[in-house]
Amino acid sequence: MATETNGVIDTSSARQEILRWIRAANQGVADSQPVAQQWDRIERPYRRSATRSREEILELLEDRLRDYDANVVRTAEAEVAAAAAKMLAARGHKRLLIPGGLNPAWLPAGFDYVVDDGASPAALDGFDGVITGSTVAIALTGSVVLQNVPGQGRRAVSLVPDHHLCFVRVEDVVETVPEAFDRLKATSTLPTTFFAGPSATADIEMTRIKGVHGPRFLDIILVE
Amino acid sequence: MFPETGKAVVKVLERLGHTVDFPAGQTCCGQMHWNTGYQAEALPLVGRFVEQFRHAEAVVVPSSSCVAMMRDHYPKMAEEIGDRKLIAEVAELLPHVYEFSEFLTVRLGLKDVGAYYPHRVTYHASCHGLRNLGLGDGPLELLRAVKGIDLIQIENMEQCCGFGGTFAVKNADVSSAMLAEKTTAVLNTGAEACTACDNSCLMHIQGALHRQRTGVQTVHLAEILAGSEGDVL
Amino acid sequence: MNSENSVLDPKTSPTFPIAARATLGDTQLRKNVRHATEVIQNKRARVVAEMPDWQQLRESGRQIRQHTMANLETYLEEFERNCIRAGGTVHWARDGEEAKRIVTTLAKTYASQQNPEVIKIKSMTTEEIHLNVALEAAGVKAYETDLAELIIQLGHDQPSHIVVPALHKNRQQIREIFQREMNLPELGEKPQDLADAARKFLREKFLRVNTAVSGANFLIAETGGVCIVESEGNGRMCLTLPETLITIAGIDKVLPRFEDLEVMLQLLPRSATGERMNPYNSIWTGVHAGDGPKNFHVVLMDNARSEVLADSEGRQTLNCIRCGACQNACPVYRQTGGHAYGSVYAGPIGAILTPQLQQLHHAQSLPYASSLCGACYEVCPVKINIPEVLIHLRNKVVKQKGPLNPEALAMKMAGTLFRSERRFRAAQRLGRFAETPLVRRDGSGDGWIGWLPGLLGGWTQVRDLREMPKETFRDWWEKRGKRGN
Incomplete structure (x- = not known):
């Protein structure tokens, strides 16, 4: 005992x-x-590398993200802030949480940004939304991976606010799950979150319902 | 139990020019015992099977579940008996054991065996043939080549009829509920007869079709393939 | 089944055939189960068909799990070492009682002293040991935060599926539960309304309660990390916001290396919910300053798993990654739903897991709760040969019951017949003679049996049986003889 x-x-x-x-x-x-x-000796004959062209991979990611009700745009690096401004304005969001280390060039003027300082969960709940970067995205599954690094922050930041605007750089997009794990291996002990679309459930009659506890609104900007 | 099936197998094979023998000493493959948990009763039947069939060029079995029993379990059973000679004999014999439709489509590479069967028929894919033997579309291809047949696809063809050997009596209520889905699917096709590669499923399905006085028959695939234009059906 | 405080426990549950009779009579339940399993099965089939390397993934998954089990001691110690190094605390529990004692002690230590509460992530391992009952007895209020588990908890019900535990309830039934338990008389019955109500009900608890209890999908030996997959974000809330996290995991949940997740995270979501990836996967390692709980405890629970490991045929059961695909595919489960299995693990996996985790004599009917159709094996993402294990367990049941019961005696008799051609033929003749009083002629003159005695009576509930043939194939063959070509 x-x-x-x-x-x-x-x-x-x-x-x-x-x-x-x-x-x-x-x-x-x-x-x-x-x-x-x-x-x-474990045999691994499954697919471990890409079979599609770069453009096909990006299109697949967009398609899979949209399939799960995310709002996706692709834009050149120089246009990122403008694209973000449009998305935030469309949702009428003003007061936004950002993790430390997020590229300031991507943040449009005219909004209130608060850099996360370890605020309480209740305080996080008071923001209109959160803006973060990302570590890697997987086209085949429509997943985006966040880790606790500058620009992505602690896990609570991208969880409590009801709206998440996430930047994904095209060079961080891979086609398959094994390619993503290959990239994550070096930082495997960092707190890591995969998300695929906004929070959802199918617990009631197997009907997919968007938005339970995680952010109900998800915007993705693919940065070229 | 089903002499017509055996006769039909003989008829088809002889029509195709093969010589058929029936070793009189054969009894049962041991599936009922093995699958119900009576391993000790099943073990002696392995040696018996080898004894009866060791000299055959090919062993043709008109029951997918019996073949599955041999293929999936005989090697392990021989190991359990611990008889090295038997282990080797089983390994040698098994590649020559075929389910009836498999013998025709895989071993002989046939689709059309020259059969005539002017009836509306639906095909149920027996679980062991489908999953353990991987018969796939083989039986359906044989049926499609039958002259005069009106073959109707059944809904949920791959769903178990609920027989499962002693399952049908040990869990009679659940088995009955599964069977009800299967007979409804059969009746929905409007077929005159339901066929399969396994008489145990057919006995089960037939039991309910007869109880419900539907007039729909069950018939083993071999009996359809044995049909020829001269027959009175 | 719905009475308060009752739990699904094989020790006290009726046998499967008896329990199944009750659920078969519940047409609403059967309708709900059929709808849900059909939807998941179709979704699964669609996303599995997208994967040209699905069979290769299954084979790798099987090999990874088999390798892990063969080296379980090494990997558990490695996990423990790395988890501790990363700031976690590891406890070991021989059985459910020990696990419950550890968790309740931790919960009482860390939760608010005035009003001890914990928030919980759906966990079959905690259901297996009925942790909530123990927490309640210790004065700790546990809130289930997964929507389905919340429905079960508020409805004083029991889970009926590994992945979708409330699939036996439809929206009207869920609305009634929420109206009553959340005091929302005006609540609508649209799934969105119900989910919104759950969001409001739980959000306040996520932001307030300082201790969480979770299970684990995978423990990663190489890093000491833990992985949990989920859909709603309740998991992330529980893993991220509280000060203390207590994770309880069976010793079978370990994986060798981080990159082994690349296989499991492809197999699990597609098999479980028909998603390409779960909406959320969380991976964390010990305690990370400034991110998530300050206190992290892992309870590694055996609870008969090492006994299963000792059974050379049964041990593949431990490879299970709890996707529930076998339940959705099973024609028996689809008729009865989960409660008939008398255990929180229902369906084909339950039929092999429960008898091995519990003492077999409490679950002798479960290995027989299958027609051995093989649909479970076909969909299993790690290729557990469930029919093979079922047969193995049936053999154990037969041995446990001994030779002196009607079934065993009949089987022995049949065995004697099958070992001799002479006795076999005599039995065929005798059978024909014995059945005569039971045979009735139908309109076309064929003989049929409509009633059978004893054990065989189950057959004639809804089926007739054709009389034995007047001339057996054997007789016909002997008259005709072999014909050479």
């Missing part, structure tokens, strides 16, 4: 016993090769 002293729980005896049970159970399948070599 786990023993507990002043709130400190000691489960070391359970640990020993469980590991002993596992060891005994696996006796019959013991392999003399080192574990890392056994792992290398």
Whole structure:
């Protein structure tokens, strides 16, 4: 049994016993090769690289994002702020949260920006929306990946406000899931969030409903 | 239990120029025992099967679930018996064991076996033939080539009829509910007969069709392929 | 099933055939289950067909899981080491009782002392051990935040599906529950209205409650990280906003390396909900300063999993990634829904998982709750041969029940017949003689049996049985003889 002293729980005896049970159970399948070599032997004949042209990949991403009710535009680097201004104005949003380190050239004038300083969840709930960059996007699944790095910020920032405007640089777009993992590998211990479209549920009669707890409104600007 | 199926298999194979033998010592593949959990009762039947059929050029079985039983389980059963000779014999014999439609389409490469069957028919894809043996469209291609046949696609062709061997009696209520969906689908086709590669499914479906006095028959695929223009059907 | 405080527990549940009879009589439930499973199955088929490398992914998925199980000790220790290094705390629980004690102790330590509350992410592992009952007994209020789990909790109901636990309820039934429990008499019945009500009801809790309890989809040994996939964002709320996060995971949830997720995150969403990717996947590692909970505890729970691992045929059950595709594909589940299985794990995976996680004698009917049609194996993203495991467990049940019952005796008798041609032929003749009093002639003169005694009576509930043939094939063959060409 786990023993507990002043709130400190000691489960070391359970640990020993469980590991002993596992060891005994696996006796019959013991392999003399080192574990890392056994792992290398796992066959991976699935697709691990792109098969489409760059343009096809970008179109696929746009298509998949729209399929999940995201609002997507593609624009040249110089036009990013103008595109963002149009999207924010369309939603009537004024007061926006931004993580530290977001490229200021992408932010249009005429809006109130507040740089995240670790505000409470309730305070985050008071913003009209949030603007972030992204680490990588996967065309085949319509996913965008955020990590805790400058320009993307802590996870709560892109979660609590009801509107998320996200910049995706075209050079960060890959076609397949394995290509994305290849890029994420170096920073795999950072807090990481994949999102595909706005929050959704199909728990009621399997009808997809947009918007439950995460941001209900998602704008994506693909930056060329 | 279904002598007409056996006769039909003989007729088709002989019509195609093959010599048919029926080793008298054969009984059962052991599926009922094995699938119900009576492994000890099933094990002796492996050796018996090998004994009866070891000299055949090809073993043709008009039941997809019996073939699935042999292919999926006999090697493991021989291992369990621990008889090295039997393990080798099973490995040698199994590649020569065919489900009836599979023998025609895969081994002989045939689609048209020269059959005539002037009836409206629908085909049910038995689970073991479909999933364990991977018969795919083979049986349907044989049916399409039958002269005079009016072949109607059934809804949810690949859905289990609810037989499942002892499942039908152990879980009679659930089995009945599954069967009701299948018979409704059969009746919706307006077919005169429902066919399949497995008499166990057909016995199950037929049991309900007869109880409901639908007048719709079940008939094994071999019996359709055995039909010829001279027959009185 | 809907009575308050009742839980799905194989120890107290009726056998599958008895429980199934009750659910088969519930036409609304059957309609709801059929609709939901059909929708998911069709969605799944569509997105799986998009993937030219689906079968390759399944095979890799199988190999990864098999390799993990064969080296489970190594990977659990590696996970523990890396999780601790990243600021997490790891606890080990031999069984559900220990796991519940650890979680309630942690919850009482970290949650508000005046009003102890936790928010929860949908987790089958916590359902397996009925954690909410234990929390409640310890004075801790647990709020389920997944929409389906909220429906179950507020409806005092039990989950009936691994992925979509409230699929047995339709919108009108959900509206009634929300109207009553959230005190919203004017609530509409459009799915959007219901989701909006859940959003309002839970938002206040997300922003206030300081402790969360979650399960885990994957533990990553290489990094000490945890991955959770979800749709609604309730998971992200629970993982991100509270000060303390308690994650409880079966020891089977570990994966060797971060990049193994590239396989699992392709297999899981397409199989589970028919999505190309879940709306949200979260991956975090220990505690990250300034981002998410300050306190992170992982409870690694065995609860009979190491026993399953010791069974050479049953161990593939542990490869399961809880996608629920087998449930949607199963023609038995589609008739009965999940509650008939008497366990939080229903459908084909439940029929093999429950008897192995519980003592088998509490779940002897479950391995028989299948026609062995194989639809489950066909859709399983990690290729668990469920029919094979079912047969293996049936053999264990037969051994446990012993030889002195009517079924075992009949099977023994049949076995004796099949081992001898002479006895087999005699039995065919005897069968024809024995059935005579039961045979009735129909309009075309064919003999049919409409009633059978004892065990076989199930057959004649809705089916007739044709009489045995006057002349067997064997007799015909002997008269005719072999003909050479």
